[in-house]
Amino acid sequence: MFNYGFFSFESKDDLLQRAAEYWNPGKVQFWSDAGTPMVIDRREEYFLHDMSGKRLIDLHLNGGTYNFGHRNPELVATLKSGLDYFDMGNHWFPSVARAAFAEQLIKTAPHMQYAIFGAGGAEAVEIALKTARYVTKRKKIVSIIKGYHGHSGLSVATGDERFSKIFLADRPEEFLNVPFNDPDALEQVLKKGDVAAFIIETIPATYGFPMPDDDYLRECHRICRKYGTLLISDEVQTGLMRTGVMWGWQGYGIQPDIMVCGKGLGGGIYPISACLVTKECGGWLTEDGAAHISTAGGAELGCLVGHKVIEMLHRPEIISNVHFVTDFFAAGMQEMMARHSDIFVGVRQRGVVLGLEFDHPEGAVAVSRALYENGVWAIFSSLDKRVLQFKPGVMLTVDVCQEIMDRFDTAMPRARQLLKTMRTAA
Amino acid sequence: MSADPNAARLVVPDPAIATAHMKISRAHWAVRQFGKANRVTVLKVAEAVARAAHVKAGHYADWAVRETGFGVVEHKKLKNELSTLPLLDYYRDLDLVSARILPDTKMVELAKPAGVIFALTPATNPIATLYYKAMLAILSRNAIVFSPHPAARECSLDAAKTLADAAESAGAPAGLIQCVEDPSVPLVQEIMASDKVAVIMATGGGAMVRAAYSSGNPAMGVGPGNAVAYVDPTAKVDATAKRLVDSKSFDNSVLCTNESVVLTLDANRGNMERALRSAGAHLCNASDTDKLRDYLFTDHGFNVAAVGKSATWIADKAGIRVSPSARILVPVITAPGQDDKLFQEKLCPVLTLASAVDFRQAMTIAAQILKRGGGHSAAFHGEAPDRLLQFADMLPVYRVVVNAPCSQGAAGFATHLPPSFMIGTGFAGRSSVGENVGPQHLVHWTRIAYNSDASVPFENFDLSALDSKQPNQPANLHVASRAPVAPNGLPDSDRDMLRQLILEELRGLTGGQK
Numbered sequence: 037m038f039n040y041g042f043f044s045f046e047s048k049d050d051l052l053q054r055a056a057e058y059w060n061p062g063k064v065q066f067w068s069d070a071g072t073p074m075v076i077d078r079r080e081e082y083f084l085h086d087m088s089g090k091r092l093i094d095l096h097l098n099g100g101t102y103n104f105g106h107r108n109p110e111l112v113a114t115l116k117s118g119l120d121y122f123d124m125g126n127h128w129f130p131s132v133a134r135a136a137f138a139e140q141l142i143k144t145a146p147h148m149q150y151a152i153f154g155a156g157g158a159e160a161v162e163i164a165l166k167t168a169r170y171v172t173k174r175k176k177i178v179s180i181i182k183g184y185h186g187h188s189g190l191s192v193a194t195g196d197e198r199f200s201k202i203f204l205a206d207r208p209e210e211f212l213n214v215p216f217n218d219p220d221a222l223e224q225v226l227k228k229g230d231v232a233a234f235i236i237e238t239i240p241a242t243y244g245f246p247m248p249d250d251d252y253l254r255e256c257h258r259i260c261r262k263y264g265t266l267l268i269s270d271e272v273q274t275g276l277m278r279t280g281v282m283w284g285w286q287g288y289g290i291q292p293d294i295m296v297c298g299k300g301l302g303g304g305i306y307p308i309s310a311c312l313v314t315k316e317c318g319g320w321l322t323e324d325g326a327a328h329i330s331t332a333g334g335a336e337l338g339c340l341v342g343h344k345v346i347e348m349l350h351r352p353e354i355i356s357n358v359h360f361v362t363d364f365f366a367a368g369m370q371e372m373m374a375r376h377s378d379i380f381v382g383v384r385q386r387g388v389v390l391g392l393e394f395d396h397p398e399g400a401v402a403v404s405r406a407l408y409e410n411g412v413w414a415i416f417s418s419l420d421k422r423v424l425q426f427k428p429g430v431m432l433t434v435d436v437c438q439e440i441m442d443r444f445d446t447a448m449p450r451a452r453q454l455l456k457t458m459r460t461a462a
Numbered sequence: 463m464s465a466d467p468n469a470a471r472l473v474v475p476d477p478a479i480a481t482a483h484m485k486i487s488r489a490h491w492a493v494r495q496f497g498k499a500n501r502v503t504v505l506k507v508a509e510a511v512a513r514a515a516h517v518k519a520g521h522y523a524d525w526a527v528r529e530t531g532f533g534v535v536e537h538k539k540l541k542n543e544l545s546t547l548p549l550l551d552y553y554r555d556l557d558l559v560s561a562r563i564l565p566d567t568k569m570v571e572l573a574k575p576a577g578v579i580f581a582l583t584p585a586t587n588p589i590a591t592l593y594y595k596a597m598l599a600i601l602s603r604n605a606i607v608f609s610p611h612p613a614a615r616e617c618s619l620d621a622a623k624t625l626a627d628a629a630e631s632a633g634a635p636a637g638l639i640q641c642v643e644d645p646s647v648p649l650v651q652e653i654m655a656s657d658k659v660a661v662i663m664a665t666g667g668g669a670m671v672r673a674a675y676s677s678g679n680p681a682m683g684v685g686p687g688n689a690v691a692y693v694d695p696t697a698k699v700d701a702t703a704k705r706l707v708d709s710k711s712f713d714n715s716v717l718c719t720n721e722s723v724v725l726t727l728d729a730n731r732g733n734m735e736r737a738l739r740s741a742g743a744h745l746c747n748a749s750d751t752d753k754l755r756d757y758l759f760t761d762h763g764f765n766v767a768a769v770g771k772s773a774t775w776i777a778d779k780a781g782i783r784v785s786p787s788a789r790i791l792v793p794v795i796t797a798p799g800q801d802d803k804l805f806q807e808k809l810c811p812v813l814t815l816a817s818a819v820d821f822r823q824a825m826t827i828a829a830q831i832l833k834r835g836g837g838h839s840a841a842f843h844g845e846a847p848d849r850l851l852q853f854a855d856m857l858p859v860y861r862v863v864v865n866a867p868c869s870q871g872a873a874g875f876a877t878h879l880p881p882s883f884m885i886g887t888g889f890a891g892r893s894s895v896g897e898n899v900g901p902q903h904l905v906h907w908t909r910i911a912y913n914s915d916a917s918v919p920f921e922n923f924d925l926s927a928l929d930s931k932q933p934n935q936p937a938n939l940h941v942a943s944r945a946p947v948a949p950n951g952l953p954d955s956d957r958d959m960l961r962q963l964i965l966e967e968l969r970g971l972t973g974g975q976k
Binding site: 110113117118340347353354356359360435 | 471472473474475477480481484485487488490491494636637658
């Protein structure tokens with residue numbers, strides 16, 4: 037019996053059945069078929085406890101949402117404190133929490149002027165794209181093939197057609213794709229001078245974290261400027277110290293015109309996202325500040341939590357820890373690759389953002405399952421299933437890191453076995 | 463209602479404790495690397511830290527006195543210096559790093575550092591203690607996180623940073639030496655109880671030391687002192703008096719090794735009084751003695767305002783007229799009852815003089831006095847080995863300093879005892895260590911022990927196999943050498959869970975009582 041006070045379930049099976057019946061049969065079936073039928077019950081630090089009692093170390097982190105771990109005590113205390121004074125607030129009016137948080141965010145990216153809040157990453161992307169259209173008076177948006185920026189109207193149109201066609205939400209006439217790491221292709225598209233913005237994740241997550249070539253982003257920025265196109269950095273997965281600096285673009289020597297962040301900004305306990313724009317791009321905020329309205333966007337409780345998140349990320353201890361975790365997995369994964377070179381063929385890494393490449397088109401699905409069976413939860417990349425997303429949190433301790441490597445090592449024979457079955461079946 | 467209109471409208475969670483936990487985590491990263499460092503690296507780091515500390519010994523002595531109001535700058539400078547290069551010299555040849563092969567007993571010993579040390583430092587000796595504990599940590603390949611007494615916060619933070627920078631410049635990992643920024647009692651209690659702390663080195667008030675022992679973690683706490691110096695009739699009184707005055711005035715007597723009471727025989731008391739007076743002591747008459755007692759001991763115990771102040775400052779506050787050159791104050795207890803407050807520890811230059819009818823009674827009085835400050839130190843002045851042996855045998859102390867100033871002598875600076883700012887008070891002082899604490903107390907050894915039967919041969923060991931594994935590069939992993947978890951073996955995490963389950967079961971059995 038799983039009695040949660042407000043509701044209860046007889047068993048995990050009971051839950052799965054009711055979830056399929058009333059919530060999302062496709063997802064329930066998918067995870068069951070994948071061999072990772074997780075239903076998270078308790079959670080703390082970087083640990084998830086499935087309803088079966090199985091404990092998993094979380095290396096998915098919902099893309100960095102749980103950067104500080106699950107229910108980080110300091111963040112929980114902050115939200116609880118906020119609840120004694122604030123609620124979501126009134127989105128029409130200026131607010132202390134929003135003003136303070138906006139100012140603090142801008143200080144992390146001083147070439148920006150305004151922070152416009154949303155409730156999730158897609159909403160912030162929506163704001164970014166609308167802003168770009170406002171500034172340039174152009175409609176076209178360019179993104180990379182296999183890019184991903186959310187599931188709402190404009191944002192989903194930038195991404196892979198897997199997520200847009202089903203809802204007839206693809207708009208090929210306005211949303212164009214170019215190959216990643218190919219500045220010439222970008223220039224070909226921008227040449228006509230009718231593109232409002234080029235939006236790109238600093239390291240494309242859903243594509244499996246392929247690393248941008250040394251000069252790629254700088255070159256993109258140069259081309260954008262040349263043709264009057266705005267550069268939008270999607271920092272939803274690469275922001276918040278995850279690449280070793282506060283925002284990923286800071287490590288690539290560019291200053292985007294618009295930047296989007298979300299996920300970890302709310303500390304995993306209160307959803308909030310933000311779109312940061314330069315003074316030049318923020319004209320609509322003067323012309324008609326209510327042109328974009330969001331009841332849940334920039335809720336004051338979220339601002340309070342976000343403010344704490346940014347403060348915590350400035351602590352020398354956290355920054356130092358990110359470097360230790362980065363070095364640990366850099367060395368550890370090289371070692372693992374040497375030990376399991378028959379299946380484990382590549383590592384993409386910047387900071388605590390890692391993509392692990394396996395030698396099979398669906399290799400990461402098998403590895404994800406093998407890791408799950410060995411107590412580690414890491415998800416494959418939706419748009420490149422060769423690559424496992426491997427996303428350690430910024431506060432991981434040496435002991436848990438070591439445990440992750442031990443479990444990884446133990447899981448490899450099982451992964452090998454699963455891959456063999458997949459190959460035979462294919 | 464007179465609520466402050468500027469008071470915070472929201473309760474802000476204190477970041478200090480969370481940050482302190484992160485420092486412990488960071489120390490674990492550091493020790494992962496430094497715990498495997500070879501001897502050359504260890505000595506290089508120790509040397510660099512000792513030098514950096516030595517250079518700034520005076521700077522921090524000045525700062526500590528300014529910040530805390532305790533002690534004497536030049537004496538603090540000396541103590542700080544002694545905790546650097548001389549300390550390193552003392553331990554330079556004590557190898558706590560290399561493996562030892564013992565063919566005679568068919569054993570091999572491998573050094574295993576404790577890990578992360580949580581160290582408390584007192585307001586009275588903030589820098590010397592910090593220096594000393596940092597040096598011990600390095601020599602034993604441990605990481606250390608300090609929590610200074612809040613009254614010495616600023617100088618301690620700065621000193622810890624100086625040492626950390628020096629260590630890093632010499633090749634140590636970041637995070638090897640750290641200091642919590644906002645020490646508080648709740649913070650110290652929480653960190654002391656953290657299962658990420660390997661050992662606590664507690665120096666401070668008795669309550670803090672007891673708290674360290676109650677934390678559930680291994681701890682080295684040392685209790686307060688109350689040193690009795692016995693002056694035998696065979697002693698050279700003038701030399702003895704000079705030593706006593708020098709010792710008692712040193713750093714205004716903030717060391718726990720300072721003499722608290724000087725005890726002699728009735729027949730010798732006049733001599734002692736005269737000698738002490740000529741050595742610079744102010745001998746109190748009955749009225750002075752009463753005034754001093756009233757000033758030093760309040761209803762709440764020792765008057766902390768007097769800690770580490772000079773003799774003339776205290777005399778002024780107590781309302782006693784003394785010469786401006788008076789170095790120490792000597793209240794005289796003519797009829798030593800057992801309860802006189804002046805027999806208690808006094809961390810200020812006040813040295814109680816008492817006398818006994820004979821040696822036997824002197825020992826009884828000394829033993830009574832040492833009921834407070836047990837396990838610590840005593841001093842013997844004279845040339846009477848028989849009585850010295852009896853004295854040392856009967857008293858509940860773990861060091862008897864002979865014909866030397868006790869404050870320096872017991873701390874290893876005027877004797878051949880190990881130089882130390884942690885004087886182990888042993889079982890008599892409710893501590894786990896009875897010696898002067900050194901780096902060897904921060905290392906345990908894994909002993910490979912062969913069958914003693916002569917038919918089972920001892921083998922040859924190539925210790926270079928260990929050296930090649932020294933991870934001096936960050937995050938050096940030796941995955942290849944690690945055996946996979948056996949099917950019936952339990953990885954650590956599962957063991958933790960198991961422990962948790964057992965605990966829960968126990969709680970169930972005891973009806974919720976832990």
